[in-house]
Amino acid sequence: MxxxxxxxxxxxxxxxxxxxxxxxxxxxxxxxxxxxxxxxxxxxxxxxxxxxxxxxxxxxxxxxxxxxxxxxxxxxxxxxxxxxxxxxxAAEEDGQPPILFEEYELCDAIVKADPDWRRAMADRGIDDATIGRAVATPLAAGHFGRPEESGRRLLRSLTFLRCDETDNPFAHPVAGLVADVDLTERRVLRLLDTGPVPVPAECGRYDPARTGPARTDLRPLEITQPEGPSFTLDGHHLRWQNWELRLDFNAREGLVLHQVGIRDGERLRPVLHRAALAEMAVPYAEPDPGRNWVCYLDAGEYLLGRNANALRRGCDCLGEIRYLDAVLSDDLGRPETLPNAVCLHEEDTGLLWKHTNIFDATGETSVVSRRSRRLVISYITTLGNYDYGFYWYLYQDGTIAFEAKSTGIVQTSATEPGQSTPHATEVAPGLQAPYHQHLFCARLDVAVDGFGNTVEEVEAVRLPPGEDNPNGNAFTVRATPVTSGADGGRLAKPASGRTWRVVNPARFNRMGRPVAYTLVPQPNPLLLAAPGSSVARRVAYATRHLWVTRYAPERRYPDGDHPNQHPGGAGVTAWAAADEPLENTDLTLWHTFGPTHLPRLEDWPVMPVDGTGFTLRPTGFFDRNPALDLPPEGGAHCHG
CATH class of the missing domain: 3.10.450.40 (Nuclear Transport Factor 2; Chain: A,)
Structure with a gap:
C-alpha cells in the first residue's frame, strides 16, 4: 500500500x-x-x-x-x-513523562505495604482482612513547589474500599487519607491523615442483578443500509459526501483528523490541516487538605489514546459500522494492537432543509425537503472513574462539529451522613460528589482554502436610536481582526453571540467577500480556580475560550510537551507572550470548552451522558447552499 x-x-x-x-x-x-x-x-x-x-x-x-x-x-x-x-x-523545569500503566499497580502495592497507612486504616476499623479489598488510586500529583518533592516522580493516592471484586470502589471512599508515593524510591514519601470519617456503606453497584427488573416495553430499533455505507476507506484515507480526510490515532491525543477538505465542483478545498482534542483538565473544588490538590490533565498525564476502549458493535456504535484498529506502544516500547479503537458510521440527523411554497398554485413542487445525514468518527476512552466518548461529525452542508460525551462514575469523598458542604453534592448517605470542571482543549490547525488565514471576532451590535435608526430596531455585525499574539486569548460572549471567523484574505466568493469558516462555541465557565494558584498556572489554556497562535510544528499541546508535574507556564501562554503577527498566515486555534459539573442525585451510581462541544460552519465559503444536489429520500416513510 x-x-x-x-x-x-x-x-x-x-x-x-x-x-x-x-x-x-x-x-x-x-x-x-x-x-x-x-x-x-x-x-x-x-x-x-x-x-x-x-x-x-x-x-x-x-x-x-x-x-x-x-x-x-x-x-x-x-x-x-x-x-x-x-x-x-530536567524534571523540575521540564516536567515528568506520562504515567505508565505498570505504575498503577506499583502505586497500589507501595501504599498497601506502608506501615503508617496500615495503622491509619486500622484506626478507621479496617483490619488486615478488609485491606485486601482496598484500592489505592494512582492520581497525578500536580506541582505545588514543595522542596521535598522537587525532581521526584510522584503519584498521590486516595483510598477506596470494595465489598468484593465486583463492587464499585467509588461508593466507599476512605476520607482524610492521602499517600504521596515516590515511584522511583518505591516508598510513601508523606502520609496525610486528617482523621477518621465513617466510610459510606451503601453499595454503588449498577449491574442488572441489582437494579431491578429491566423494562419490557422497548421494541427493537434496527438501522440498516442494505447497499452498505456511503463512505469509502482506502487505508486511512476517508471519502464521504464530498469530504476527504486522513485518519490517525496516537497514544496521547487518541483520534486525529488530517487534511480535512471538501470537494466543490472539480476542486478539493482544504478546511483543516489537523484537528484533535489536545488536552483536558479536570480540576476539583474541594479546599480540604486531602483533596485541594486534585486536578487531572488526562491527555498529558494519562494519555487519551492509550486508555481507549475496544469498541463493541451494537453497544458503543450502532448501524453499518467500520472499525479501525490502533497500533500503540506498551510500557516496554513494544507494539500492541487495540482492536476496534475507532468507529465510522452514518447517522440520520433529521431535517437538513425544507420549504413549503404557499404561492405555488399547482401543488406539484409546493413542498420540498431533504434529510440530513452525518458521518460520525469516534472513539471512547476510560480514565479512572470517568468514561469519555469523543465524536467528530461531518455534515453534508459543509459543517464540522465535535462532541465530548462524559459518562462513567463521579469521583467521591466522604462526610458524616447528612452533613452538607458548599463544594459537593451528597449523592448517597455520607457520600459526596465534589464539584469539578471538564475543560477540554481542541487544537485546530486551520487551512481555510489555504494556509494564509486571519481570525476575526464577530458579534452582533445594537445600534442607538437616531436619525438613521428612528424606530430603534437596527443592529449590525462588528468584525474585529485578531492581529497579534499578545491579543490572541479571547473570551466568548453569549450576550452578543460572539463567534470567531477564520477567513482567507486571498480567496473570494461570488459576492467578493473572503471565504471563511466560523467557530461557533458553546460557552461555559472557564477555569474557576483562583489566579496564581497551582491549577491556574498549569491549566492556563483554560483561562480563555480561544487562543490564536502562529502555527509551528513544535507547538503540539496547549500546556506543553510534558505537563505531568510541570510547574506551569508552558504552551499557549508562552506562545502568546511572543506577540507574533497573526494576519494572513499559518494559524492554530486552541479552543477551550466543557461543563462545570455540579453533580446531581441522578448522576449516581453511574452518570448519564453529558455532552459538550463546538461547531465549525462554512460562512461564505460556498457560493450557495452546498446541499442542493441531495436526492429526495425514497421509501414509504417519506411519501406516506
Missing part, C-alpha cells in the same frame, strides 16, 4: 524505534517508554507530498529509567534507522 507522511505508526515502526535506541545504548532493563508518537512533518511538507514521492518517517519517543527516575526525549529517523536527537529532561 502507498505510504503517506501522516499514516499512523505501524508495529514494525514502533519496533524499529526501540531497536535503534537500544543500538545507540539508550535502552536498559529498567528503561520504559511512556510515549511513542509519530513526529509529524511540517504542514507545508505534507501539502507538497504527491503519490509516489519518497516518505521520510520519524518518531518522537519519551523514555524513563525506572531505577533512577531520569527521563529523556528522543527523535528517531525510521527511514534512516538513526537516532537524530536526544535530550535528558
Amino acid at each position: 502507498e505510504r503517506h507522511p501522516l499514516d499512523p505508526l505501524t508495529a514494525d515502526e514502533i519496533s524499529t524505534a526501540r531497536t535503534v535506541l537500544a543500538e545507540a545504548g539508550k535502552v536498559g532493563d529498567t528503561t520504559r517508554f511512556p510515549l511513542v508518537v509519530l513526529d509529524e512533518p511540517d504542514r507545508h511538507t505534507v501539502a507538497a507530498h504527491r503519490p509516489g514521492d519518497p516518505v521520510v518517517r520519524r518518531v518522537r519517543v519519551t523514555l524513563l529509567d525506572r531505577a533512577t527516575g531520569v527521563s529523556a526525549e528522543a527523535v528517531v529517523d525510521l527511514t534512516a534507522r538513526a537516532l537524530v536527537a536526544w535530550r535528558e529532561l
